Amino acid sequence: MKLIKIDKKSLKEGIDKLKRTHCVFGPVRENDEYEFKVLGDADMPDFSFSNTRMSPKAIVYPQTQLMFTYSLDDAADDCRILKEVPLDERPRAVIGIRPCDALAFPLVRRNFDTPEYQDTFWVRAYEATTFVGLACNEPCATCFCTSAGTGPFGKEGLDVLLVEDGDDFFAEPLTPKGESLLETAGWTTEAGGGAEEKITSMAAAANEHITSAVSFDNIKKREILELYDAPFWEEEAFSCINCGTCTYVCPTCWCFDIQDETFGKSGVRMRNWDSCMSPLFTLHASGHNPRTKKHERVRQRFMHKLKYYVDKYDNGIQCVGCGRCVRLCPVNIDIRSICNKMNNFDPEACKCEVASS
Amino acid sequence: MQNPYLPYPVRIDQIITETEDKSLKTFKFVFIRPEDEEKFAYRAGQFAELSVPGLGEIPIGIASSPTEKGFVKFTIFKTGKVTSHLHAMREGEIMGIRGPLGHPYPWETLAGKNIVIIGGGFAFTTLRSSIIFMTDPANRSKFKDIHVIYGARSPGMLLYKEELKSWAERDDMNMHITVDGTDDPDWKYHKGFVPAITEKFAPPADADTYAIICGPPIMIKFTQPVLDNLGYSHDNIIMSLENRMKCGIGICGRCNIGKDLVCKDGPVFTLSQLNAMPKEY
């Protein structure tokens, strides 16, 4: 597929064209933070950001999603029979998603799109979305994407990769969907010679910028129970306040709760993001709670992301290195430290310590 | 793409109170759309999410056997929001069920084997499904000896009392009914906790003998050493777990134990598998 060049001055024209056929999402500045929002007629994506505060997972998987409606009116024919809420299947385009967030989608897809069951809500929204990524020329100190399966110029999960270069963008179509979007937007000018080399060197420079890394090769080799029974969980979990910040800002966290809410004689069945940090998450109706202690929940989150997912899918950790949880955790629980602690954990050494103390 | 969260509408055809304290009721559901019954084709050991619009859903083991046509049965313990509402519902009311969910007991492996079923309290529901399935004339010859040990706190707390009696009278299975204690002078079955009865009456272990256990944690805790002493290998001990669930289809992420989701990779696990899993249940 041909590399395209987009003059920054013609960006607006192209995006306006896209808005005619797509619901377009882009990063928008609100006070001092950036978030992905639907771009209204007059709005343009603001690319002067390192990353948004909340991840763009809400574009495909909103925090609150109506699933069904029902009537509780005994006189109605369809009393107590659930009716599907029609899905919004208009084509969508996300412009300016970072490679880390883009990788999160195929990673999460393994959960929502399985041979046995397809989550129609997630899958239809995902398939209707074209992802136009924006490479990171200046990664942050908290970014560790290169050790988490992608990189500042990573392509996985994207349909087009934009690279900002002075007054232009390079646009590399990566899939037929991406090519089609570039055509619709009228971005068809081919980039000149030397463009590929330029991008390669920019990518290398960006990779150099990454100072943070995690290792999980040993985590993969360990038995689940060795890591589960490791003695460091209580200490690591001490500061945790069991809020939902990490899970809600994380692009690869997907757990949800299903609830019914009724108003008078009619109601909805909806799903909301939920967090394994909450004590309620695993509370049985009998009152029994397998994860009643805080450190059990903290352990669950990191074991899930760094070990269970690895064992289950054999395709890397359930983390893309975006660094949001590291920046936003109110008590500075750092997944990088915990990952490296798990990776360096040697159950034999611990046994020797216990024996000699 | 079928929406996996959409339940099949069912009508409550019959409600029977099973236990003397009224905490357990068996619900017989009939599918409103006959074609849904075919789509719901299930095997013993599976569960379904019972859906009560306005309240929520609960995962309950299927108590009826696939050999029983025209309906599905669930025995439900009254413990929380949804189950309390269910217990107050009437015959003729509409609700929904989603399923069948989870893995059944490993019937391919169990074919041609001796089966020892050990159940306690109200965890006996999928075991009823299994017994009716195995003793159905079309299936009985596929299994060798069948032993059942089932106990409850008192005679009034036993489930499926009439069926238990008829099973005790069959000569193609060994039925051991027990209660923790009773003052009833006419009680003709055993008295004693399930682990003790298991120790007395369970057949010796061998490669062809499998035990399926379902019961409250305390019963399992004391029954397992008995089976260990009898020499049962952990691959031959089959258990069914519970956990807090919502979607039941392995997507919402709530019910995991280690890397396994109880709803999708389970709820049936061998003891060998459980030993390798974190004790988060």
Next chain:
Amino acid sequence: MTGYTEKIREIAARLLTEGKVDRVIGFRKGTVPMMNQPHYVTSPAMAAELIWDSHCGLNLANYVTDRKERIGIVAKGCDSRNLVTHIIENKIKRDQLVIIGVPCTGMVDRNKICAMVEGEITSVEESDDAITVSGNGFSKTIAKTDVLRENCAVCTHRNPVIHDEMVGEPVAEQTGVDAYASVKKVEALSPEEKWNYFENLISTCIRCYACRNACPLCYCPTCFVDESRPQWVGKSQDPIDVRTFHLLRAYHCAGRCTDCGACETACPMGIKVREFTKKLNMDCFELFGWEAGLNIDKRPPLDVYKTDDPDDFIR
């Protein structure tokens, strides 16, 4: 507050060596700039992990709730008042605690600091009254008083009200600050303006409950938002439910809140949740002359019946 780190380490090591406490709870240096992590040490050697600077905005009293062991706890003014409240409310016993008092000159608001520079901050240094932040190609020194957290800027209880040890000399309490200036500003708005003000305030709330969980007062075994029989509050992003959570939580903190600001510091969305609790603090002050946690022998007004209660419905 320079010099406090050494003193905290010395006291912690001493308490642990002498076996006076089982653990000392303080902060250790965070892994990202302007952030510290609540931490505990159980041996004299580990005491060297403790630090203190102007980014210790979380309330450590949150970590002693219902604990059974003996604890050395680092507490600035507001934290110490929460310890008093905890003792009064039976969440910890006085004799379990060795309170390491910190006379505090205020914690800084890292959002304010980030807004003052362009680019990512990668290192921070501080002196007694200034913070120097640096990043790629920039460095800026900011007066601490310019970036204090809002509650610290109007704080009149900087010195611990209860302590067993002190890490420094008491600091002068601020005078001439109106602790409730922000409340009065909102009270002066018209009803419609007030409605819009609060709607905007919580419009970005993601119901993570970081505010509630960082608050030492919020220790109910089942919070009202988590109750299911009956379910009082919905769990979705419906604005009605978001409002209910914030308003009711503020009421549950009435008469107990010390304005420590941990809620605002914890909030990942930067919501000024103190706008709710501050109003109730002002009401308690004006109606009952009450400020929480100042006196270990006095029970809070909403806990006590007096014959001269201002409300006549209760007489």
